[in-house]
Amino acid sequence: MIEEKYGISMGLGAVVDAEDFRPWLHDARINGEVGDFYWSRYRRLLNLKGLPKSVIDATDEVTDRVLDRLGDPRNNSRWNRRGMVVGHVQSGKTQNYTGLICKAADAGYRLIVVIAGIHNNLRNQTQVRIDEGFIGRDTGRLAHANKAQRQKIIGVGQFDQREFPVSLTNTLRDFNKATATTNTSQIGQYNVPVVLVLKKNSSTLKNLLEWLKEHSVHQGTQMVSQPMLLIDDEADNASINTAYARDEVTRINSQIRELLSLFHRSCYVGYTATPFANIFIDPDTDDEALKQDLFPRHFIIGLDAPSNYFGAQKVFLDARDRHVRLIDDNEDILPMKHKIDHPVDVLPGSLVRAVRAFIVARAIRNARGQQAAHASMLVNASRFTDVQGRMRSRISDVVSRIRDAVAVDAGKGRAALRNPEIAALHMIWEQEYAVADGADWPEVQARLHEVLVAARVVEVNASKRSQALDYDHGGEHGVTVIAVGGFSLSRGLTLEGLTVSYFLRNSMMYDTLMQMGRWFGYRPGYEDLCRVWIPADGVGWYAHIHEAMDDLQAQLKRMELAKATPEQFGLAVRSHPESLIVTARNKMGTGREFPVKVGLAGKLVETTRIRTDREQLDRNRKAGQALAAAVKASGLAANQPSRGTLYRSVNVDLVRDFLRVFRADAADPLTDPRLMSDYIDARADNELKEWDVLFASAQKAEAIEDGLTGVVMKAFGRAVGEDDLRQGVLAISGTSRRVGSPGDERVGLTAEQIDAATKAFREECDRQGKEAPKTLPPRIFCEVPGRRPLIILRFVAPDVADNALRGKLPGLVLAWSICFPPSEVQGGTVEYVVNTIRIREMFGEEEIEEEALGDTE
Secondary structure, X not given: OHHHHHOOOOOOOOEEEOOOOOOOHHHHHHOOOOOOHHHHHHHHHHHHOOOOHHHHHHHHHHHHHHHHOOOOOOOOOOEEEEEEEEOOOOOXXXXXXXXXXXXXXXXXXXXXXXXXXXXXXXXXXXXXXXHHHHHOEOHHHHXXXXXXXXXXXXXXXXXXXXOOOEEOOOOOOOOOHHHHHHOHHHHOOXXXXXXXXXXXXXXXXXXXXXXXXXXXXXXXXXXXOOOEEEEEEOOOOOOOOOOHHHOOOOHHHHHHHHHXXXXXXXXXXXXXXXXXXXXXXXXXXXXXXXXXXXXXXXXXXXXXXXXXXXXXXXXXXXXXHHHEEEOOOOOOOOOOOOOOOOOOOOOOHHHHHHHHHHHHHHHHHHHOOOOOOOEEEEEEOOOOHHHHXXXXXXXXXXXXXXXXXXXXXXXXXXXXXXXXXXHHHHHHHHHHHOOOOOOXXXXXXXHHHHHHHHEEEEEEOOOOOOXXXXXXXXXXXXXXXXXEEOHXXXXXXXXOOEEEEEEOOOOOOHHHHHHHOOOOEOOOOOXXXXXXXXXXXXHHHHHHHHHHHHHHHHHHHHHHHOOOOHHHHHHHHHOOOOHHHHOHHHHOOOOOOEEEEEEOOOOEEEOOEEEOOHHHHHHHHHHHXXXXXXXXXXXXXXXXXXXXXXXXXXEHHHHHHHHHHOOOOOOOHHHOHHHHHHHHHOOOOOOOOEEEEEEEOOOOOOOOEEEEOOEEEEOEEEEEOHHHHHOOXXXXXXXXXOOOOOOHHHXXXXXXXXXXXXXXXXXXXXXXXXXXXXXXXOHHHHOOOOOOOEEEEEEEXXXXXXXXHHHHOOOOEEEEEEEOXXXXXXXXXXXXXXXXXXXXXXXXXXXXXXXXXXXXX
């Protein structure tokens, strides 16, 4: 426990400031103009909850950084501030902004608005957190007339009860004009702060705007002259204006802007783990009535996750074999794409195994003394609430069968294994948890009854069948729940003690996928028990997205060192190659071409999608043969590293000739020959003048041997997607989603360069207070200063699980990977034009519809 509490560290993240940033907080504290009442209560609560001192100290420092960038509430002239805080999914953003609220109240902010998610359950959950961490009383009890219940003290209220903030919302209901009006007498002269926790809903925001306008008239300008802080949780969802091209403003976006404009002094702070959409807000967009849009023009702050964060690096890279289980048996029962009336008569075997794993894992946690803690399982396998309802019924049937079997036979010792249900649990224990601490089978079997008596299966969605995830009344034994849902489980909502996840959703949009990853977070004392069931393609996407997000955080730190502004950081993010995917949602309504600045500097690009057109595949092979012949004819010496045959300092013209002929799939923008040509041409006389060319060869003895004009190359086996193959595309899938192999990007570097890049990365991790991942990101080797660009050609032997589709496979296919070095030319970017038709080619109609409309709940 000591190691768990004190061996955890947390870095402070990076800050990108506007040029006009002027700190005020330090002087105000020295002058005694900023109190410590609310923050000191909250700090004591965090300590009581067992957070490590280093994490509490880092939260203290980071919230100071944010507060210092808000407007000084002692300044009575008009001002507004716009900022953004970028965290990680389920990494403690609510804890951070609760701390910020406490400090803002201590500094003199008197109206605090928190806009939570777009669903009631997330708003309610956020209200509970604010009640506990800031208000100190249960607002649900306050809403009742019974005086005996009114003073239920919770959270921070246990430490100091000299004053309590006034809440105009409560855990039972969202903002209501009539209720708020009855509480205005409590507001008085704003001696205590007023807080509202709202659902991100246009009707709610409309009511609040009307109420504020009415009370500004009745009470002069007292209310709107108070300094106001608006926290926008999940700021990339619903808050973004997606109607720029039509010269329109979407409703929620306009209401948030109007709310800010009502106040003489206001601050907007957006919190998100997926900031791409916010960065794409045009910083120059203005409206005569609504003033500035929500672009974070004054500051962007990155939050580092503590070293014990259970994130994508651990789940999908470092400990994939421990935590990830592949779903490969759903297509005949519950295909990825299905309709609203799809029957669910039986469950995929993988889902039944996941349910059993959850029951066994809960029993192990109880044996470890964690019975008072909560335990949850997430099932997110359909966007349709009707299908979710059918799944809940089937899962409930499975749990009931197991419960009955345990009630009858679990007390019979070894003889219990004659019962097929208990035997199936024992098999799961052997496969998943036999080596876990405190997990001998007799102890697990003895705990099964108490687990199953408490276990509930609930729906969490927008249907009338939906049940609240209530973790407040676990009592001596914590809540044990299997939550079945869709979009409601996909953003912001915290599932306490999430241990097992079954995830059968598909999306190419980064923010959607990352937000669906509810399994990220903190798992003290049971991280080794956590399992994620997911299709192989999903594993690859999450690993890929993690690298993109990691790159984004690294870019934020580099821009802090360069003293860049938020506008400059916005341009940098827009030029990130991955922006071609995440931009699509925000530009969908344009109906016209729009330019995107794309930067390939320090990036690894691969042909992960290649069409099965045999004529083009033959042209690709001939282009490879021509490159190999030209390289050999140039008289360069061949090197024989373990990865194949390497030629150094190859003239750029030979590489350009190859890329002009080679075609992958038009739906992959990064391998577009126009983009490649423009980027290379701009640097052909200097940075990209000489290349390293590797003809890669697999090391497996059974690999198929082929070659290109005198160069022997053994093919690499790669899984491809079934749906894509039916459409005539070889799309690399599997758990890596890589054409190449880990470490390819080191080819061409000296041992000293590799050691220096590795050391620099590990030192950077140390400075941030986090452990360096076992799998090092490719970018750190692509970014080595002075390295030559590297192109790798390899033969891929595609494979597919469905035997019926193997006839569509074209045999060996030539593919390439390019590692681009850093660039100083024109900021390292080129302009690339995308239109709506191209976006639809990239993502498909169904993807666009789901992203535009959200879940069907």
